[in-house]
Amino acid sequence: MDRLFLIGMPGAGKTTLGRALAAHYQLPFRDLDEELVQRAGRSVADIFAAEGEAYFRQLEADTLRAVLAEHERLVLATGGGTPCFHHNMRVLTQSGLTLWLEVPVAELRARLQHAAAARPLLAALPPGAAALEKRLSETLAARREFYEQAALRCHGPACTVEAVFALIQRYRTTG
């Protein structure tokens, strides 16, 4: 396994698990949002606010292809929406092993409730857990068909580093 792509909703643990997996497999780690921000020289929130989502999605697709062209081997934490635009999911499945971190919405909400304001697609919601949970549920419902295309899936709040190691190990031995 030379390329591993972590996909899933905001707060699913793509960056946290991605770093740990990269260290374990001695692969370089990249975070697609960080790559995009570095290349654009502006924050995700700034790009969304000034240029809109369609512009961001094009930048995201271009950055994904550039990162793939530069790295034969890597663990990549994608953005939450990456698989759902510009045929990115097809590119990912054809370029390496895809892993969906399928974390329940209630757990995502708990992880994100203090950080939602900084995220363009979760900002400007009415205060309180219910609105955030509803937005997350709607977003997941729209994205599920893309996330489900991943070769591997890690379920539930127990989607820990150890659980993911075991999942990948099983995949590598049984195919």
Ligand SMILES: Nc1ncnc2c1ncn2[C@@H]1O[C@H](COP(=O)(O)OP(=O)(O)OP(=O)(O)O)[C@@H](O)[C@H]1O
């Ligand atoms: N397995 C886990 N158990 C509990 N908390 C976790 C776990 N994985 C990540 N977290 C916590 O959840 C939050 C989100 O994690 P992380 O930033 O890795 O997610 P992400 O999928 O990269 O999200 P995004 O890129 O959308 O910000 C962090 O505060 C992190 O510490």
Ligand SMILES: O=C(O)C1=C[C@@H](O)[C@@H](O)[C@H](O)C1
């Ligand atoms: O879920 C999403 O659509 C997003 C998630 C983040 O990783 C960023 O890519 C951006 O904020 C959009």
Ligand SMILES: [Mg+2]
């Ligand atoms: Mg992240």
